[in-house]
Amino acid sequence: MKKPFSVKAVVSILQQLKQEQEFVALHEPCFQGNEWEYVKECLDTGWVSSVGKYVDRFEQMLQEFTGVKRAVAVVNGTAALHISLKLVGVERGDEVLLPTLTFIATANAIAYCGAIPHFVDSSLETLGLDPRKLEAYLGDITEERNGQCYNKLTGRRIKAVVPMHTFGHSVDLDPLVDVCERYGLELVEDAAESLGTYYKGRHTGNAGRLSTLSFNGNKVITTGGGGAILTNDEELGKMAKHLTTTARVAHRWAFEHDQVGYNYRLPNINAALGCAQLEQLPRFLKEKRSLALKYQQEFSSIDGLHFYTEPEFSTSNYWLNTILLDSNHVEYRDVILEETNNQGIMTRPSWRLLHQLPMFSGAPKMDVSVAEQLQSSLINIPSSSKLGARNVKA
Amino acid sequence: MKKPFSVKAVVSILQQLKQEQEFVALHEPCFQGNEWEYVKECLDTGWVSSVGKYVDRFEQMLQEFTGVKRAVAVVNGTAALHISLKLVGVERGDEVLLPTLTFIATANAIAYCGAIPHFVDSSLETLGLDPRKLEAYLGDITEERNGQCYNKLTGRRIKAVVPMHTFGHSVDLDPLVDVCERYGLELVEDAAESLGTYYKGRHTGNAGRLSTLSFNGNKVITTGGGGAILTNDEELGKMAKHLTTTARVAHRWAFEHDQVGYNYRLPNINAALGCAQLEQLPRFLKEKRSLALKYQQEFSSIDGLHFYTEPEFSTSNYWLNTILLDSNHVEYRDVILEETNNQGIMTRPSWRLLHQLPMFSGAPKMDVSVAEQLQSSLINIPSSSKLGARNVKA
16 A cells, blocks of 8 residues: 655655765766776877867767767757757748747757747656647648648748657657648657657657757766757758858868858767767666666655656656656645755756746747646656666665 | 078978978867866766866956956857857847958857848958958948947948957957947957967957957867857856856756857866866967967068068967968969978968858958958968977977
C-alpha cells in the first residue's frame, strides 16, 4: 500500500541523493574520459579556435551517433535553431508553431527571423507538442493559398513547426510528420534535450528537415557552450556550414563572402571537449536510465504524484527527471521547491509558459490547458549521470 | 641608398621568418602562461559552461586593462557588435555608417538589426574611418529632423557610426567624437583588432558609448572564440549583460525572461583561457612591437613600398603588420601573395571592400577612393608575437 502524499515523503526520497555531497545539482557534467588529453592537445598545438581537427571529428561522431547524414557544430543550440529556421525558409512576418512549454530559446530563434511564435499545447503522454490537438486546430484556423498554409485569423503564412523533445522524451513524430505534410509545414526538431533519445528505434532529429542539439553545461554532454544542426539533406548541410561560418567563399587568402552570414562556428577547443564527452555518452545514458528507474521505484511508494516515464515509442535519455503532482496537491509544488533548494538539493519548476512572458503575450496561441496543467504540477529533480552511477553501485 | 623594388627583395625579407619553421602563420596564438592550469581547473570542478568564476575574473581583468567601467564577455566579436548596436538604439530601417575597409562582421551586425550599412572612406594616415571626410559628406547629404540625423537621399535615419581600429591602429577619435556630437550619431567603436592600442594615452574603446573586442584565434589574445562589450555607462553595461544572457530575470529556480534576449555569454572554459592570455598581454605587446620595428627597418631598405607605422596619436598593438606598395607597383601584390603563400609564409590582401560584396552592393556609400587605393596596395604579413620574441633575442 502507498504512503499518503506529504512534502516530507517527497523530500526524504531526494535527501538520499545527498550522501557525501553538500549540494546536489540539477544536472552537472562529468569529465572522466579524454577531456584533458584532447583539450591539452589544442593548447599544445595552438589550434583552439575556428579551425582544427576536433570540429571535424566532433561532427563526424555526431553523425555516427545520431544517424544523420550531416552534423554542423555551432556555438549553441539557439544559434542552431536560428540557422535551421532560416534554411527552411522562415521569413519576416511568418508564424512558426512551437509548444508554449519549452525553453525560451525556441521562441527567441523564431523572433530573430522576424517571425511570430504561435503557441501550441502539450501532450500528457510526451510532455511535448500534441500532434493530434495541433491537427484539429490547424483544420479550424488555416486555409491554403497558393499551396502554402495561412492563418485565417491573422492573415499570416504559417511556415514551420518546431516541436521540442521535452526533458529528453520524444514527441510522437509519426503523426506530427503527417500533419506537416498535410499542411505544407516545415518540420524543425528542437532536439536540444534529446541527444541519446530514440523514437521507435531511430534517433530523434532524423524526422525534421533540420534538427538541433545543445551542449550547454546542463545537457547530457557538454562542450562548455555549443550546439549542432543535423540534417539528412546534404545540400542543406552544406548551406548550414556556409551560413554559420560567415558565408565565406573558399580561397587561399582572399576574404569574399556571398551573403549575410553568421559567426556561429564552434571553437576547436570546445569541440575537443565534445569529442571526449561523446565517447562517454553510452555510459552516461546507462547511468541516467538507472537513476530514472530508481526514482520510479521510490516515487511509486507515494500517493498523489507520479514519476514521469518515457512514452512507449520513446527510448528516452531521461535528461531531466520529472515528477508530476496530482491536481489536488499542486499547491505543494512551491513548498517542495523551497524545501529542497533550501537543503542544497536543486529542483526546479517547468519554464514559465512562453505565452505568459511579456514579449510573447500578444502572440497567437491555441487552447493550452494541458501545458498549464503540466506547469502547475511539474518538478524537475536532480538528474546528473553520476547519481545513477552511484545507484548502480549501491 | 635603397634597393630598387622587386618581388624577390620583398619575399627575401619575409623568408628570414622561416628559420626553423616549415610554415609561418599570419597570426598564431601563444600559450605559455597559466592556460592549462586554469582550463584544467574548469574540467576538474565541472564549471565549464555558462556560470563560473573565470567569466567574472576575465571581465574584471578586461576592465582593469582597458580602463572601462564595465566589460561583458560574450561569445564573439560579432555578437558584441550586434548587442552594442541594439543598445544604442539602432532599429530596422536605420542606416549605420562604417568603413568599407573592415571585416565582414561589422556590416553583418548592422544587418542583424535590420539596419542598412552605409559605407565610408578610410584615411591613409590610420587605415581606418576618415572623420574629416565623413564630416564633409554628412554636411552634404544629411538634414536634421526632430533632433535626429536623416539621409536626405534615402529618407532614412542615420543612427550610429562604427569605426574599426584597422589592424590595431587607432582611428583619429577626437574629431570623430566631434562629428558624432554635431550630427547626433551614436559612436560604437569596433575595437576587435585593437586590444592593447591607445589613442592619446587612453585605451581604444573608451570613446564610444559602447565598444567591442574580439578574442578569435587570430587576435592578440584568444579565448578560442570570444568577444566583449565595453562601456563606461553602468546602466548600459547591465543591459548588455542581461541581453546577452537570454534576458533572464534573477530567481533561485524560476525561468522568467522579460524580453527577447540572446544566448551570447562566453563559456567559463573559454574565459579561463582568456584570463591566462590577458596575463601575458603586456609581453605579447612588447614582442609584437619589436617585430614591427624590425620590419620597419628591413622594409625601409627597399624602394617602392613602405611598412605602415602607427599614426602619432596611436600607440598601436600592431596586430597585423602591413606593407603598402607604391601605386606603380600594385600589379605585384598578387605575385607577392602567391609567392609567399607558396613558400609557407602566410600573407593576405585586405578584405574585399564591403560595398563590393553582392549583398551590400546596393547600400549607400560615399566616395571611397582611398579605401580602393588601400585595397589595391595592401599586404598583411606574419605578425605572431613569437616572431617578435625571436627577433628580440636575435
